[in-house]
Amino acid sequence: MRFKTFKYGIHPKDKKELSKDCLFEDMPTGEKVYIPLAQHLGTPASACVEVGDYVKVGTKIGEASGYVSCNVHSSVSGTVESFVLRENAMGKRIRHVCIANDGNYEEDFMPPLVNPTREDLIARCKDAGLAGMGGATFPTHVKLETKGEIKALIINGSECEPYITTDYRLMLDKPNEVMEGIRYIAKALDAQEIWIGIEANKEDAIRRMEEASKDDKNVKVFELQTKYPQGGEKQLIYAITKRKVPMGGLPSDLGYIVLNISTSFAMYEACALGKPSFSRYMTVSGEGVVRPANIYVRFGVPFSEIVEYLGHKDDIAKVISGGPMMGISLHSFIPVVTKGSSALLLLSEDEIRDVDPTPCINCARCANVCPMGLMPMMTDALILANKVKETKDYHPLSCIECGCCAYVCPAKRPLVQSQRLAKKLIRERKL
Numbered sequence: 001m002r003f004k005t006f007k008y009g010i011h012p013k014d015k016k017e018l019s020k021d022c023l024f025e026d027m028p029t030g031e032k033v034y035i036p037l038a039q040h041l042g043t044p045a046s047a048c049v050e051v052g053d054y055v056k057v058g059t060k061i062g063e064a065s066g067y068v069s070c071n072v073h074s075s076v077s078g079t080v081e082s083f084v085l086r087e088n089a090m091g092k093r094i095r096h097v098c099i100a101n102d103g104n105y106e107e108d109f110m111p112p113l114v115n116p117t118r119e120d121l122i123a124r125c126k127d128a129g130l131a132g133m134g135g136a137t138f139p140t141h142v143k144l145e146t147k148g149e150i151k152a153l154i155i156n157g158s159e160c161e162p163y164i165t166t167d168y169r170l171m172l173d174k175p176n177e178v179m180e181g182i183r184y185i186a187k188a189l190d191a192q193e194i195w196i197g198i199e200a201n202k203e204d205a206i207r208r209m210e211e212a213s214k215d216d217k218n219v220k221v222f223e224l225q226t227k228y229p230q231g232g233e234k235q236l237i238y239a240i241t242k243r244k245v246p247m248g249g250l251p252s253d254l255g256y257i258v259l260n261i262s263t264s265f266a267m268y269e270a271c272a273l274g275k276p277s278f279s280r281y282m283t284v285s286g287e288g289v290v291r292p293a294n295i296y297v298r299f300g301v302p303f304s305e306i307v308e309y310l311g312h313k314d315d316i317a318k319v320i321s322g323g324p325m326m327g328i329s330l331h332s333f334i335p336v337v338t339k340g341s342s343a344l345l346l347l348s349e350d351e352i353r354d355v356d357p358t359p360c361i362n363c364a365r366c367a368n369v370c371p372m373g374l375m376p377m378m379t380d381a382l383i384l385a386n387k388v389k390e391t392k393d394y395h396p397l398s399c400i401e402c403g404c405c406a407y408v409c410p411a412k413r414p415l416v417q418s419q420r421l422a423k424k425l426i427r428e429r430k431l
């Protein structure tokens with residue numbers, strides 16, 4: 001059988017066997033949490049608590065400032081101890097609210113919604129501080145407020161990044177809750193159709209979601225080819241509809257909105273339980289972890305505590321926040337869990353290819369796998385020659401930074417970094 005898919009892409013080893021059978025477990029929270037006010041795309045939240053304030057689990061501690069921004073909530077009950085500058089996963093020192101955990105976990109939730117209207121759902125999403133939990137952290141309420149008719153809500157259940165298994169486990173273990181969250185989102189968008197795309201290597205998850213949605217006439221579950229980056233918004237839309245999002249355009253231009261499984265589950269929690277976004281499920285994996293796991297963890301818990309809890313081996317060669325293809329390499333365990341922390345990977349020497357780049361040999365492999373149809377070798381060469389303006393002819397702004405090109409490059413050219421740099425310079429110089 002031919003599964004639905006997009007053009008090009010790659011087939012990296014998925015390594016999901018390390019954690020796919022690990023049931024969710026609660027990660028204990030330490031004596032202090034450090035909650036960043038910037039953990040979403042857009043403007044950081046403004047602190048709305050002061051040192052000495054008593055907060056509960058779910059108390060708002062940061063107010064969204066501006067349209068593209070998110071509220072931030074406490075993940076423990078206790079006392080606001082200080083505001084500290086601390087490194088985030090990108091290596092930037094940003095403001096964190098340090099809260100001394102009293103261990104009582106007293107809750108300050110919102111009332112559950114009963115028969116909510118579209119407006120109630122969007123307002124709840126905003127109040128709960130939901131942001132895309134696949135890693136992009138785009139404020140969800142902004143997506144839900146999209147103007148124009150939405151024909152279909154597309155749910156990304158592909159979880160195509162190697163190692164990560166939280167969406168897979170959510171579909172297996174909490175399919176009804178995920179489905180309820182999806183229904184809330186569809187109602188908020190007034191979307192008539194719901195299409196759920198899941199890669200063929202998660203057959204059991206496909207069956208669970210089909211079962212959970214069997215009474216919904218407007219829901220279709222699509223079996224997708226197992227290929228990276230199947231979960232990219234544009235790739236997923238193409239796989240299901242065979243329509244291309246125009247260059248520089250958005251899925252909503254075609255009448256689609258894409259959200260993922262973890263975000264749908266967070267929507268269920270916010271609407272049905274009144275729970276603000278202060279925790280998440282996360283995969284901790286890689287050959288460098290003693291006990292790979294899928295954990296339930298509160299925001300503000302330092303990665304160092306996770307590593308201590310699950311144990312690490314001596315030969316860690318690389319640490320990544322997120323997946324190995326699009327995640328961020330870390331140089332310390334200081335960063336904390338945030339809305340976008342889908343995974344923490346501790347990789348051994350055998351799992352990485354850390355070699356120095358050599359000159360391009362013009363093999364065109366990078367162009368042959370690029371799911372956006374770009375020519376990454378040209379952007380790389382032009383950036384090397386400091387010809388920024390000329391890179392525009394090769395459309396670096398369309399690059400989704402999936403890393404397929406760098407993965408196949410025999411010369412190990414830093415192709416994604418070149419695309420990123422080209423984007424940055426084009427924007428900075430307003431070219």
Ligand code: SF4
Pocket residue numbers: 369370371372373374375376398399400401402403404405406415416419
């Ligand atoms: S150029 Fe960008 S979109 Fe194309 S393969 Fe490389 S990272 Fe992916």
Ligand code: SF4
Pocket residue numbers: 359360361362363364365366367376377380408409410411412413415
């Ligand atoms: S894959 Fe690497 S070596 Fe081959 S053309 Fe692209 S940049 Fe050059």
